[in-house]
Amino acid sequence: MPSLIHKTIRKSWVWGVCLAGVFQLTACSQFPKEEATTPESTPVEQSKEESAKSPDAESKAAPATVPTAEMEPETMYKIMVGEMLVQKGQRASAFGVLYPVAMKTRDPGLTERVFQLSMATYDLDAIQEAAKLWREVSPEKAMAWKASYLISVREGKVGEALEYWEHYRTLSDVTLEQDLIATSIRVTQAAQPEYGLEFLTGLKDLYPNEAAAVFGLGTAAEGYQQYEVAIPNLEEASKRYKKRWKQNEDDFTAEKLYRESNHLLANAYLKSNQALLGLKRLSPYIDENTDDWLMQERFARLEVKAGYFDEAEKRYLRIVENEPKAYTSKLSAALLRLERNDYDGADSLLKDLQGVPQYRSTANYYLGLSAQEQGHLEDAISYYKRINTSDYLVDAKLHIAEIEFSKIGLNRTIENLEAIQSDQPEEQVKILRGKAIFYNIAGEKQKAIDEYQQAIDIDDQRVDLYLMQSMLYYDLKQFDAYEENLEKALAINPNDVDALNALGYFYVEQGRDLDRAQQLLDKALALAPNRFYVLDSRGWLAYQQGNYEEAESYLKQALAIQMDGEVLLHLIQVEWTLGKKDVATELWNEHHQRFPENEALQQILQKLSSE
Numbered sequence: 001m002p003s004l005i006h007k008t009i010r011k012s013w014v015w016g017v018c019l020a021g022v023f024q025l026t027a028c029s030q031f032p033k034e035e036a037t038t039p040e041s042t043p044v045e046q047s048k049e050e051s052a053k054s055p056d057a058e059s060k061a062a063p064a065t066v067p068t069a070e071m072e073p074e075t076m077y078k079i080m081v082g083e084m085l086v087q088k089g090q091r092a093s094a095f096g097v098l099y100p101v102a103m104k105t106r107d108p109g110l111t112e113r114v115f116q117l118s119m120a121t122y123d124l125d126a127i128q129e130a131a132k133l134w135r136e137v138s139p140e141k142a143m144a145w146k147a148s149y150l151i152s153v154r155e156g157k158v159g160e161a162l163e164y165w166e167h168y169r170t171l172s173d174v175t176l177e178q179d180l181i182a183t184s185i186r187v188t189q190a191a192q193p194e195y196g197l198e199f200l201t202g203l204k205d206l207y208p209n210e211a212a213a214v215f216g217l218g219t220a221a222e223g224y225q226q227y228e229v230a231i232p233n234l235e236e237a238s239k240r241y242k243k244r245w246k247q248n249e250d251d252f253t254a255e256k257l258y259r260e261s262n263h264l265l266a267n268a269y270l271k272s273n274q275a276l277l278g279l280k281r282l283s284p285y286i287d288e289n290t291d292d293w294l295m296q297e298r299f300a301r302l303e304v305k306a307g308y309f310d311e312a313e314k315r316y317l318r319i320v321e322n323e324p325k326a327y328t329s330k331l332s333a334a335l336l337r338l339e340r341n342d343y344d345g346a347d348s349l350l351k352d353l354q355g356v357p358q359y360r361s362t363a364n365y366y367l368g369l370s371a372q373e374q375g376h377l378e379d380a381i382s383y384y385k386r387i388n389t390s391d392y393l394v395d396a397k398l399h400i401a402e403i404e405f406s407k408i409g410l411n412r413t414i415e416n417l418e419a420i421q422s423d424q425p426e427e428q429v430k431i432l433r434g435k436a437i438f439y440n441i442a443g444e445k446q447k448a449i450d451e452y453q454q455a456i457d458i459d460d461q462r463v464d465l466y467l468m469q470s471m472l473y474y475d476l477k478q479f480d481a482y483e484e485n486l487e488k489a490l491a492i493n494p495n496d497v498d499a500l501n502a503l504g505y506f507y508v509e510q511g512r513d514l515d516r517a518q519q520l521l522d523k524a525l526a527l528a529p530n531r532f533y534v535l536d537s538r539g540w541l542a543y544q545q546g547n548y549e550e551a552e553s554y555l556k557q558a559l560a561i562q563m564d565g566e567v568l569l570h571l572i573q574v575e576w577t578l579g580k581k582d583v584a585t586e587l588w589n590e591h592h593q594r595f596p597e598n599e600a601l602q603q604i605l606q607k608l609s610s611e
Contacts, residue, residue, distance in 0.1 A: 002076035013322075075101055079110070091120035102133060111137040115147065127151060142171035146186075153191045154200045162202045177212040177253070184216030193224040204233075209413050211240035215257055222264045227272035234268065236282065237261045259292060266298035275305035293323050300332065309336050318481045325360050334366065365392040368399060377403050394420060394427045397435045428460065429455045436468070443470045463489045463496050470502065481505065497531065500524035505537040508544055517541055532562035540570050548578050569604055576608045584608070 078101050085094035095117040102114040111134050118130035125291035128151055134144040145168035152161035165183070166303040172179055180203060187196045204213040218233030219410050220539035241258035245251055262285045269278025275356035279302050285292075286299050296319050316333035319326045330349050337346035347370055350523070353363035381403060384396035397420050418437050422428055436451035456462070470485035475568050483506065504520035507513040521538045528534055539554030555571040568591055575584035588605050595601050 034418055039187075042178050049286070056225045063196055075105060086117070091117050091173050092123075095121050095126060095130075099130065099133075102130075102137075104135075106137050108138045108141075108401045110532065112141070112144075115144070124151070124155065129156075135490055140171065142168055142173070145171060149575065150186060150190045151185055152237055153195050156192075158195060158198045158202060162206070165203070166206075176207070176210060180207065180210060180212035181219075181257075188220045188223045193226055196220055197226060197229060211237055211244065211257070214240065215261060218261070219264060222268050225271065227268045230268045231265065231272070234261045234265045238265065238285075259289070262289075263295060263298065264296060266302065270298065270305065273305075275302045277300045279306055279308075292323075293319050293326065297326070297329050298331075300329070302574065304332070304336065309340065312336060327353060328354055331359065331362060331366075338370055338373075341373070343374055346370055361387045361389040361392050365396060368396065372399060372403065390424075394422060394430050398430065401434065401438070405438060405441070410438060410444075415439050420541075425458050429458050429465070432458070433465070433468070440472065448472050449476075463493050463499060466492075467496075467498055474506075479506075481511075495523075495527055496536065497524045497528045499530075500527075501534050501537050504541070506540045508537065511544065512540065514545060518545075526542045530561060532558040532564060532567060535561070536564070536570060538568045539574070543570070543577070548574055552578060563591065563594065565598040565601050568592075568595070570597065572601075572604055573608070 082098040149164035215237035221230035238261035245254035334349035370378035439448035507517035535558035542551035
């Protein structure tokens with residue numbers, strides 16, 4: 001069509017030819033459309049701007065109105081080349097062609113288009129330059145300033161981001177509350193926690209009387225898993241929205257955000273391991289909102305974490321009674337019953353779930369566990385073999401191997417485990433761990449160590465693998481490897497109670513590094529004050545240090561929690577050393593028959609009497 005090149009052409013015609021269908025393409029945005037603050041909720045009200053001008057929406061919109069100035073043939077050609085590259089999926093190359101054209105023409109529609117393409121480059125410098133050009137050419141466009149504040153906060157330029165946000169607000173056509181909440185969602189998606197929280201704290205300082213600013217900061221902090229920031233802000237937001245709602249019960253936004261604040265608080269308390277505090281703080285809401293079943297379910301999870309199993313089970317069952325399709329709550333109640341050996345009660349709930357397709361494998365798996373615990377091994381195998389979904393398939397086969405091991409022996413069991421195929425690293429680790437367990441049962445400890453090592457090679461951040469392997473090193477008296485493994489475990493998780501206790505007790509047994517042992521065991525005890533074996537370790541350390549009364553206190557606490565042969569042995573020795581031989585003798589007479597395999601315990605009085 002050579003005649004087109006020589007004709008004077010109106011830009012409106014060129015845009016119609018060059019950009020027809022362009023905005024049907026989805027731009028590769030770094031700023032995705034906001035989702036609701038939690039899976040079960042939706043934003044309070046999506047603004048006109050959010051729905052019409054989000055990157056996805058813009059990419060599908062009709063071309064913008066364009067100026068009527070004439071366009072040079074060379075410019076028209078470059079635009080056509082750029083859009084042909086877009087059609088081929090080469091958006092980054094298209095940006096390289098069109099950005100200089102936009103710089104030269106400063107056309108509003110082309111400038112906006114170039115910004116969309118810049119996001120496909122994944123080049124922050126390109127995105128920033130395109131956003132700057134868009135602001136300069138179309139300073140009246142709210143979206144240009146929105147993009148700019150997000151880019152700035154992403155780069156850590158928080159002061160600049162706040163300036164851009166304030167300018168954006170002058171152009172926004174939605175309420176301040178809507179913008180503050182939407183901003184918190186956008187920022188969480190776009191920026192690292194350090195910058196995102198600093199920016200949202202700045203907004204809270206700009207609008208101290210706006211509950212939405214407090215809510216937005218709390219919501220973002222919960223999403224960032226910064227619970228020390230999330231909890232106080234969500235609690236404050238809850239108070240403000242409750243007050244506003246009570247003043248006007250037709251204020252549905254306040255009611256929704258009051259509920260949402262408490263839902264997020266429950267998550268924060270759960271994930272930050274503050275179950276008891278969460279139960280205390282959220283009880284008033286639970287009592288006032290008995291029909292908020294989502295919150296009732298989260299409160300039950302807090303009760304489980306706090307060890308209030310009876311209360312949690314009753315709450316789960318109330319949820320199921322009022323919400324028959326609350327299948328997760330029904331499963332949770334069943335698992336609580338299993339935990340307390342109420343097999344009939346658990347089986348009843350699990351059999352209900354067998355009729356729900358998405359829960360069928362889960363129900364069969366736990367029915368298998370229930371049958372296995374009760375010794376109904378054929379039934380257990382039958383349930384396990386009904387599982388055909390990947391989520392429980394490997395676990396079910398491992399349990400079948402466990403049941404059949406005594407019949408078919410080690411070699412067949414290992415062959416069966418090696419026949420299990422999986423390309424998932426987590427499941428490969430499970431299979432290797434299973435092989436290690438069976439090798440250990442068969443007394444082939446070095447082979448078990450080798451299997452654990454293969455598992456560690458797949459996932460070297462699993463503390464439990466190091467701990468299980470270390471037990472085998474201990475059994476083989478490979479104490480250097482034992483100590484090294486525990487140090488590796490603590491390097492991964494310095495707060496792992498079992499690793500702290502194992503290494504601390506090892507030093508106590510060895511009679512060395514007792515100062516380090518005390519540091520390790522005191523830390524373990526602070527993290528888990530009610531674990532009997534940690535109390536036992538700490539008590540035995542005190543005994544080794546000559547602090548006999550302190551040792552007696554720790555060991556009595558341990559024995560009150562769990563009647564354990566090793567704890568009993570230690571306490572008898574401490575009482576004897578304190579001169580309380582009658583107490584030591586009474587302890588032995590009352591309890592030693594419960595631990596016939598503990599030879600040291602059986603002979604302890606004879607040994608002490610002969611010393």
